[in-house]
Amino acid sequence: MSVIELGFLEKCEPWQVESRLFPSKVGGKPAWLDLENLPTSEQLQCKKCQQTMIFLCQIYAPYEDNVHLSLDNYLSNFHRTLFVFVCRNLKCCQRNNSENVKVLRSSLQRDNKFYSYDPPEDIPNPEFSLSKWVKLCNLCGCLSSKQCSKCKNAHYCSRRHQVIDWKEGHKKECGADISVKRHSKVLFPEWEIITEPEETDIKVATEEEELEKFNQLEKEGKTGTMSDVSETDLDAHATTEKDKVFAKFHKKN
Incomplete structure (x- = not known):
């Protein structure tokens, strides 16, 4: 039996998605994790129009399964958040092209200068301000x-x-x-992402299993770029390959 985390959007107060609470969220401004190593505006430029991309969402995703990590590596990545930015210029959005999207990973050890070592209290804190650091x-x-x-x-x-x-x-x-x-009207509406676990009988491949599959395909010369795949092949795959997990989720909702 596997467990899948389902995400739902909920309305929230601004304080509920502050950096100190390590939120997962959509829209608004990013709740940065590491306040000393932020991407520059140049790093967040769309490669097509050269305008600054806008924050889309972030997922707080600490690597809890530390079986394959050394203790030092685990402690240095105690907090981990993935940030997604996208260009709001519709002309920059093209099929099979990711030059208008950027995904960043930020990690932080548990003992750090920004946040408490212990879990934060889920209550408003008027004294909290990012301007102290950046x-x-x-x-x-x-x-x-x-x-x-x-x-x-x-x-x-x-x-x-x-x-x-x-x-x-x-x-x-x-x-x-x-x-x-x-x-700002430039930003996406802000929502908090709430996750709930759901058991499923569908086997979910581990990261190691997926990597092993990829290495085998690479040996067989079957890992060509998207330009090597015809639109016909893509359409055929899209119409025959069913996402059983999504279909089950869609049926319940």
Whole structure:
């Protein structure tokens, strides 16, 4: 019997998806894990239009099965989060092309300078602020390299995001003694991802088994690029190969 984690989106308060709670979430600004090693705006540029990609989702995925890891490696990767960014320009979204998407992995040892060694309390904490460690873009929440020349309080990852934020509200807020949290139209709606385990009789291959299969295919010369596969072959596979797990999930819902 295998166990599959099912994910569901739930409405949430902003404090419920703060970095200190190690959330899994969709939309809004990224809840960064390692606050000293963030990707630059250049690293988050779409390879097609060169615009900064927008945060899509993140999954808190600590590697709990440490059987195959040394103790040092396990402790240094106690916390692990996967971040997904995507370009919002529809023209950059093309079939079998991932130049408009980027997936990043961030890991952190349990004993670190940002968060408590013990599990955090799931309650609001007004004193928590990422600004203690890093300056983030006022619009998208990514690492900033610029700031508003007038008020010096708002920071930005790019000139484009500064212009958008100015139009969306910073023009009125600039220099005022107020702190306003706005959800930009550039961002995706924010939801918390809640997971629930479900037992299934479908065997789920382990990472080692999948790697062994790949190595065998590589030896047989069957690991060509997508350009080696015709559209006809892809369509035939898509119409004959059934996802039993998804079909079961769809039937229940």
